[in-house]
Amino acid sequence: MKLALALTLSMVLALAGVLFLAFGCRRKQKMWEVKQSSYREEQNVSGPFSFQTDSTTWVADVKQATSVPVVIFEKPLLNITFADLLSATSNFDRGTLLAEGKFGPVYRGFLPGNIHVAVKVLAVGSTLTDEEAARELEFLGRIKHPNLVPLTGYCLAGDQRIAIYDYMENGNLQNLLYDLPLGVQSTDDWSTDTWEEAADSNGIQNVGSEGLLTTWRFRHKIALGTARALAFLHHGCSPPITHRAVKASSVYLDYDLEPRLSDFGLAKIFGSGLDEEIARGSPGYVPPEFSQPEFESPTPKSDVYCFGVVLFELLTGKKPVEDDYSDDKEATSLVSWARGLVRKNQTSRAIDPKIRDTGLDEQMEEAIKIGYLCTADLPFKRPTMQQIVGLLKDIEPTTN
Template structure:
């Protein structure tokens, strides 16, 4: 009996099924795993739903902002903008309906509304300068394009198509010493030229220590100066590079090369018609660049009287002659001579302190001393010891040739480039 009872251990249910424990344990672990996975899936689903809710809310907020922006930009014109000296009106009915052409990015969709946004509706706070061709504003276009926006506010005799064609041609003109035309906009009667922004301002502002956009010391205060710096505007000023003769020579040579290219490298030749210190800029790398080239053509005959009137101190003598018809390349040469005098003397073309002759202009004062072989007296004290006086005196003689009364006596810009290269300071 004992054998029968214990004869087969396998007759014991527990002993007979040793795998039963394993099966039950596996089933128990499987339930745990299922619960963990289910809980994880629920958490994941909840997270996805939460993210979807947040994203949808943000999208709705963005759509509201976008729609309000569009509504703001879709206001009807005309748009009136005030500068220091004048008010101009862009006869545009719908800001988003007027396209802006950007040469390097033809697929970029930009409109007059973007120009409004970039310049804070052409606010005076973004005004860089006012010139013969119109006011210039600073701004950022979509894509982070830093630009100077020049509004050609004087009426043009060209049609919209003719003006656009001329601006397209100007956009193809490239030279290391010219400010590139980035694009344009034809907005009603206004033609708007868009340039690369020149970080270091104009020669006029640098020579006379003025913040960008100001023409004289009467136009600014300490607050204005600090505000200009806070806006990221750089200024080399008289305390910087402009205190050296090599740098001033570099500006003169670069400007001469730009004019030589316009006169001799373009077909037909381009006469600038408004060369002056405020049209010479310094880019980020402190390279001189001439701006406003070819703009007179955009006006057709609409700017003739303004051109003849000229800028004080830069007007060639022939402009006052009865037989005068229109500016020539030699008119640009005269204006370049005045800029050259400014670079060497540090004095303005008019209304400055000219020793021994209070009624003089810069041209008459310098020319009189050059004729007396006293050219060294006019050299700016800030640069006197930064280079050979002989080089500066030779540069004054080049300016003397440029400002001859008779246009036929003035050298060409190609010749001027050669003369300036002959007195180029040795590289350090």
């Protein structure tokens, strides 16, 4: 009897223990399922998404992030969605913000397939329908040139148009010229010098004026590559493309330090909604015709003027506005200062003293005169970008 009671009691206790463990595991599994469901809901059904940057607030009215596709031109079979963009940019967190410009904030991230991208949110309200915007972005994606930043893909998230570009490892010319780190910057404001430090140092980033920019050969390479990109947009595309926002911050350097022009064709995405913004331009880059009553919209000759400003920056190392223009009290901008020196036959005074190339002064002075032609007050007096490419090739430094 004692043995039977002991066995029975042991079996009852063992059964109770098994039931207790089973109940506990089931409860934990339900709690995990609730957490997982809640996480998925937070990621995919928590639209509209609202993001605040230094100068922009934008909202993507997306009800379910996994239902909004991301188009990657060269990898159409990849099933990438807006949820992947959120993950790549940490929900468009400020820590992934590369820059802010006229067309909107730019974020850095990795998409599935280890695709390193720069994600530009076109923050100004577009006047095009989704179909029209998609058609325009598909057209821009087919434009290829060694000196253009490739448009990798796009995403239409609610009312937002998002352009996805190849990531350029070595930042832009503005950072390089003025020894600024890769990081967040307002590319239209030259009055402040508060720049955030970069979080990484891949490739040959931030070579600065103490590195490659000490040679006229490298600066000429940037000028010629940018000119070729614009010449292709103006003369090699049908219909021709007016860039509308040529400046040092739109000239990037890839992994091999080749110059590549970005943001081409974006103005058309907004239709007429960007005309007033474009007319205001960026300080130091605004062509004189923009202030004329009869001005209607930018033209290729407007791009030529802006290229001339970039060429002056490369040669002088000075900013377009609010820099030290020597003792010329009448100079209010880089253009007025440099053009004044050319008219006084004092072109050599404009050359950046950081350039250490010897025996190439004559070539640099000729380049200053090319900048003078580009920044003529009257558009019809400015050369075409094809002509500028030829002029720059004529003074190309030889490599020994």
